Amino acid sequence: MDAEFWVIQVFNGISYGALLFLLAGGLSLIFGVMRIVNLSHGSYFMLGGYVALTVIWTTDSWVLAIPVAALTVAVVGLVMERVFLRPLGFDPLRQVLLTVGFAFLFQQGALDIWGGDSLDISPPEFLTESVVIGGVYFPLYRAFMIGVALAIGVTIWLTMEKTRMGAMVRAAVDDSEMARGVGIDTSLVSMFIFALGAFLAALGGVIGGAFLGVYPGLDFEILPIAFAVVIIGGMGSLGGAAVGSLIVGLADNFGKALFPEVSYFTLYAPMVLILALKPTGLFGRE
Amino acid sequence: MSERTKILIVVAALIVLLIVMQFASSFVILLVTQALVFAILAMSLDILLGYTGLPSLGQAAYLGVGAYLTAILATKYGFGLGSSFWAVIVLGILLGAVTAAIFGLFAIRASGVYFLMITLALGQCVWGLAYRWNSLTGGDNGINMPGRPNFGIDLAHDMTFFYVVFGFFVAALAALYLLVKSPFGRSLVGIRESELRMRILGYNTWLHKYIAFIIAGAFGGLAGVLWAFLNGLVSPEDVILTTSVDALLMVVLGGPGTLVGGAIGAGVVVFLREYLSTLVEWWQYALGGVYVLTILYLPGGLMGIPERIRQRRALSAPAEQAKAVSVSQ
Known part of the structure; x- marks a missing residue:
């Protein structure tokens, strides 16, 4: 195991973490x-990946597929939040079962529309190449994933810190009752956050589709990992989600490379420990 | 309805089941046996969810450790295929309990959403080991069972095995019923209603929840042993998140805090997953639909329907009287 191994594994881990950030950043805010x-x-x-495929098949444009898929799924999330989750009130168990029900419905819908085969989203030609730095090959696509996650992360962070909407979201995270008390429409904030979360997840699905593929079952495969990110980083904290994504991305890569037999265990055991010792996560607000 | 009438109804239903099974096809026998195995799992979860108010999102973990223990003992050591079957049952229960005793140390500290998340994470730990620890668990392929035990009585016959599982189901139902009616079970309900009040009354609520967690794990382990022998294959599929969520649905659909409700829910879910899926392509719409509709329209589950009808009648009677009074004025 030489330096090259470590460099490549770190790079792969970070780029996987970038994808996880797209997936879990919104979940953390939600x-x-x-x-x-x-x-x-x-x-x-998963739906993000599938919708992107349809756009690519019909328009032959990968660039167009990204926003169309993300926006479509954002609308799906928005409707779910407005029509079903909001009237449900606060009961974690019922939310779990309701959202699982929808996950099954989406799974069957996707199966009916797109079939059961594992599909690939091919990115444009220039992103499939590799750059050589110091004799080490770096796939450009992974660098692109890191770039997208960085851009998205900075945009959301600026929105959260600098705009009125961002301040409302932060207030709702800290103490939603007080936020309501000072006249913030937390219902509107929730709707916005939920749609944003679905948007980001779908974006991750399109971008991740190039190297994870899109297939039935992807949804439940990726879901627990997203929760690991959210828990390790801390709920409701964007910075936490970023750090959590990096930790999980690296842990996943090194786990699989170094001790494959316990690689998933090394992912979820820290999640258990953090939940037991500091339930708000490493960077969560108390 | 008095407690005695309820027990009589359950006993009658079980007898009817035994009679109907005499005429069932071999596919239906397997289906009902599977429903009974999952009914044990659902009832174990009901102890947590329905009686203690702890919604565990990782109950499949205990089914998993029981099933993998059985498969590993059978394939690596040829153990459990004769009269040692009964020893495997005991070991499965013990391993379920021990696993829960370890997991409980972490999980019982959390409450609400955090309890959901930590049990999810613990379940995923078990899944991760099952999926990846190839040398022990066979990884993605799982472990094929060499067959069912034969100790003078050959359990390879599906009907014979059904009787065995039926026996375990009745024993589990009876044991859990006695548990929830015991002072210990009553204090669990007290914790569900108001943990703070129970603590002020001097109860060690942590210990109560911890013991309930271990008992649930033990019965989960029992279900796992039976599942391994019934299915003939133990794989990571048995411990994935959706299995745990299915167990939750069984309890919520049937009616939390009723034990029998979990069994009915298990019947419905197994029917959808195993029977409907052989008939139609779109069976997942039905499964997803049951999830959504249960949450939206059946807060008390199927077992809560008679109660709701009675309440509606009770409510409408005074309302009509009041109407009559207001008209006469």
């Missing part, structure tokens, strides 16, 4: 603002 355990979040990821 958790923070609404305390909803949304088990259909993995479905948004």
Whole structure:
């Protein structure tokens, strides 16, 4: 195991973490603002990939597929939140079962529309190449994933810190009752956050589709990992989600490379420990 | 309805089941046996969810450890295929309990959403080991069972095995019923209603929840042993998140805090997953629909329907009287 191994593994881990950030960043905000355990979040990821495929098949444009898929799934999330989750009130168990129900419905719908085969989203030619730095090959696509996650992360962070909407979201995360008390429409904030979460997850699905593929079952495969990110980083904290994504991305890569037999255990055991010792996560607000 | 009438109804239903099974096809026998195995799992979860108010999102873990123990003992050591079957049952129960005793140390500290998340994570730990620890668990392929035990009585016959599972189901139902009617079970309900009040009354609520967690794990382990022998294959599929969520649905659909409700829910879910899926392509719409409709329209589950009808009648009677009074004025 030489330096090259470590460099490549770190690079792979970070780029996987970037994808996880897209998937889990929104979930973390949803958790923070609404305390909803949304088990259909993995479905948004999967649906994003499928919708993108349809766009690519019909228009032959990968660039167009990204916003169309993300916006479509954002609308799906928005409708789910407005019509079903909001009237449900605060009961984690019922939220879990309702969102699982939707996950099954989405799974069957996707199966009916797109079939049961594992599909690939091919990115444009120039992203499939590799750059050589110091004799080590870096796939450009993975660098692109890191770039997208960075851009998205910075945009959301600026929105959260600098705009009125962002301040309302932060207030709702910290203390939604007080936020309501000072006249913030937390219902509107929830709707916005939920749609944003679905948007980001779908975006992750499109971008991740190039190297994870899109297939039935992807939703429930990716879902627990998203929760690991949210828990380790801390709910409702964007910075936490970023750090959590990096930790999980790296742990996943090194786990699989170094001790494959316990690689998933090394992912979820820290999640258990953090929940037991500091339930708000490493960077969560108290 | 008095407690005695309820017990009589359950006993009658079980007898009817035994009679109907005499005429059942071999596929139906397997289906009902599977429903009974999952009924044990659902009832174990009901102890947590329905009686203690702890919604565990990782109950499949205990089914998993029981099933993998059985498969590993059978394939690696040829143990459990004769009269040692009964020893495997005991070991499965013990391993379920021990696993829950370890997991409970972490989980019982949490409450609400955090309890859901930590049990999810614990379940995923078990899944991760099952999926990846190839040398022990066979990884993705799982472990094929060499067959069912034969100790003078050959359990390879599906009907014979049904009787065995039926026996375990009745024993589990009776044991859990006695548990929830005991002072210990009553204090669990007290914790569900108001943990703070129970603590002020001097109860060690942590210990109560911890013991309930272990008992649930033990029965989960029992279900796992039976599942391994019934299915003939133990794989990571048995411990994935959706299995745990299915167990939750069984309890919520049937009616939490009723024990029998979990068994009915298990019947419905197994019917959808195993029977409907052989008939139609769109069976997942039905499954997803049951999830959504249960949450939206059946807060008390199927077992809560008679109670709701009675309440509606009770409510409408005074309302009509009041109407009559207001008209006469």
